[in-house]
Amino acid sequence: MRRRARRIRRAVVGLAVALFAATFLVVYVQLASGHDPALVANAAKRRAASPSVTSTEASAAESSTATSTRSEASTGSEESSSGASAVTTSQS
Amino acid sequence: MSGAEIIEDFDCFGSRCSAVISGAGEVGSAQDAVAFVKRKLLGWHTRFSRFMADSELSRLNRDPREIVPVSPLMARFAQAVREAGSLSGGLVDATLVREIETAGYDGDLRDSLALASALALAPARRPASAAPARRWQQLEVDRAAGMLVRPAGLQLDSGGLAKGLFADVLGDALATHPSFAINCAGDLLVGGVARTMRPIRVQSPFDGRTLHTFELARTGVATSGIGRRSWLDRGGAPAHHLLDPASGRPAFTGIVQATALAPSALEAEIRAKAAVLSGPHSAPGWLTHGGVIVFDDGSHRVIGPAPVVTLAELARHTRPRPGSAQTIARAAGPAAA
Numbered sequence: 521m522r523r524r525a526r527r528i529r530r531a532v533v534g535l536a537v538a539l540f541a542a543t544f545l546v547v548y549v550q551l552a553s554g555h556d557p558a559l560v561a562n563a564a565k566r567r568a569a570s571p572s573v574t575s576t577e578a579s580a581a582e583s584s585t586a587t588s589t590r591s592e593a594s595t596g597s598e599e600s601s602s603g604a605s606a607v608t609t610s611q612s
Numbered sequence: 613m614s615g616a617e618i619i620e621d622f623d624c625f626g627s628r629c630s631a632v633i634s635g636a637g638e639v640g641s642a643q644d645a646v647a648f649v650k651r652k653l654l655g656w657h658t659r660f661s662r663f664m665a666d667s668e669l670s671r672l673n674r675d676p677r678e679i680v681p682v683s684p685l686m687a688r689f690a691q692a693v694r695e696a697g698s699l700s701g702g703l704v705d706a707t708l709v710r711e712i713e714t715a716g717y718d719g720d721l722r723d724s725l726a727l728a729s730a731l732a733l734a735p736a737r738r739p740a741s742a743a744p745a746r747r748w749q750q751l752e753v754d755r756a757a758g759m760l761v762r763p764a765g766l767q768l769d770s771g772g773l774a775k776g777l778f779a780d781v782l783g784d785a786l787a788t789h790p791s792f793a794i795n796c797a798g799d800l801l802v803g804g805v806a807r808t809m810r811p812i813r814v815q816s817p818f819d820g821r822t823l824h825t826f827e828l829a830r831t832g833v834a835t836s837g838i839g840r841r842s843w844l845d846r847g848g849a850p851a852h853h854l855l856d857p858a859s860g861r862p863a864f865t866g867i868v869q870a871t872a873l874a875p876s877a878l879e880a881e882i883r884a885k886a887a888v889l890s891g892p893h894s895a896p897g898w899l900t901h902g903g904v905i906v907f908d909d910g911s912h913r914v915i916g917p918a919p920v921v922t923l924a925e926l927a928r929h930t931r932p933r934p935g936s937a938q939t940i941a942r943a944a945g946p947a948a949a
């Protein structure tokens with residue numbers, strides 16, 4: 521009787537540990553791979569709020585020199601949600 | 613954002629450069645700062661051009677002495693050449709001047725061969741490798757004394773390394789401004805004390821569309837590839853400016869463009885070049901801080917920077933804690949900070 525109780529206790533503890541380890545592993549892998557569901561929702565909101573991406577190269581290439589403030593936006597620079605103009609990297 | 617953002621866009625290094633600066637700092641107002649950037653870059657162009665006979669670089673390359681006095685910036689550039697060779701295991705070799713001239717790049721290129729045509733005519737793809745001679749190891753730089761020691765005849769090509777270095781030097785000068793972005797013909801440095809997040813777009817070498825947009829507050833970025841400066845050599849074979857150091861010939865590796873993020877623009881330049889030269893299999897290994905690889909078939913792969921989570925964001929999802937604005941990186945990677 522006592523042996524049976526011990527066996528059942530062990531099985532319950534083992535199952536609980538295995539279940540905890542599996543859950544922990546799933547959450548760990550999810551977060552470590554950069555896919556935190558809470559942050560994904562935030563990023564989606566930020567993307568929705570920022571303006572669409574457009575190329576500025578054509579307008580920039582028309583003149584050899586262009587100076588502007590952001591409000592004039594004569595280079596066609598795109599602003600992010602933070603207010604900073606976008607910059608483009610391409611082969612030189 | 614602190615104050616109006618001033619944008620200056622101008623021709624330099626046979627390409628386009630730009631400065632985007634907001635707010636006042638050590639250099640003065642944002643307007644003063646963009647003027648400073650433009651003046652510096654145009655001045656450095658005349659000193660570091662391989663195509664101007666009286667530039668400091670051309671005079672250094674012609675100098676028959678083994679020990680040559682150089683300006684502080686030239687000494688830094690020579691040191692960058694050594695660092696590039698060392699970091700890339702010899703893949704990024706800025707001593708291949710004779711080889712690049714033999715391949716046909718001995719002046720400003722006006723008419724470039726279309727990328728699709730170059731790829732159609734290109735030989736079988738294979739990764740580049742280091743030159744056995746590793747000439748860059750023969751460079752010795754004494755920055756304190758302003759002296760460069762190298763075997764007579766060893767020449768330096770300013771290429772992309774100088775542009776990355778210039779962006780970093782300007783970034784140091786602009787460090788106290790709230791927000792800035794310096795674009796030295798494709799090599800960028802983004803920063804500023806305000807840590808403003810800035811969109812950084814990566815352009816396709818095939819059609820100019822935006823392949824990916826990173827949004828970062830402080831980082832170096834560089835794009836290297838074979839799309840823009842390609843030509844037909846004397847034998848009618850397609851050529852470009854990224855040489856396989858082992859063969860001294862233009863490298864066709866299966867990658868047409870790589871963009872690298874890194875803590876500095878110079879390191880980004882080295883990583884981008886090494887990624888293109890190492891071929892599709894090894895390229896991702898060079899983009900440890902993130903980047904974009906564009907393959908011959910037009911497809912591309914984005915390698916994200918280390919993800920960043922602010923304490924404020926964390927607090928929103930756990931318990932609100934006032935005054936927690938410090939940024940932490942979830943994984944190592946200063947480029948993403």
